[in-house]
Amino acid sequence: MSNYGLVKTVQIDGDFEGFDDEVLFKLMDGTYWIQDQYFYWYHYSYCPRVNILRDNGRFYLQVEGQNQIVPIRQIFDVVESQINGEFKGWEGETVYELTNGQVWQQCTYNYEYTYSYMPEALIYSVGGGYKMKVEGTSADVRRVK
Incomplete structure (x- = not known):
């Protein structure tokens, strides 16, 4: 050390x-x-x-x-928001609208079920793409709107 x-x-x-x-x-x-x-x-x-x-x-x-x-x-480019409604995990091409008006879509396959209502979402840049972290799970995403 x-x-x-x-x-x-x-x-x-x-x-x-x-x-x-x-x-x-x-x-x-x-x-x-x-x-x-x-x-x-x-x-x-x-x-x-x-x-x-x-x-x-x-x-x-x-x-x-x-x-x-x-x-x-x-x-430095971290988006902090909440899912606008229910979060049911990731299914492959899941689309989530955030309370800030942004819409993000899962862009690589990953299936993981977890449920929460209006959880916090963090979106951050990783080597040429973005990840969305929600309820301890994460997936690669791209911004739709």
Whole structure:
């Protein structure tokens, strides 16, 4: 750890379920960071304190008290809204209207059922496309309107 410089310590806004692939981290200071390299590690915590570290121009995230760290990058073009009505998961070409008036459609196949009424939706850019995260699930999407 001695090679890493501490940039800041802040809390994750909400549930933390570990690291996986392109995990989005919303922090209490209003910033968004995305996991920049695949690494799987499951660890559940609610609003844990995390360290943002820097080494050789790259940023890393570490949950306080844990040894695992992952490379991250800050993202800025995040859409925060709610699904306007029922959310029934993903079926392949699912279309959802948001309360902000935007309409997004699932653009790659992924089937996952979960139900919620007017849940929060986060849409963010990932390497040439967008992901929509709702109720702990996510799918690749494209903007229709």
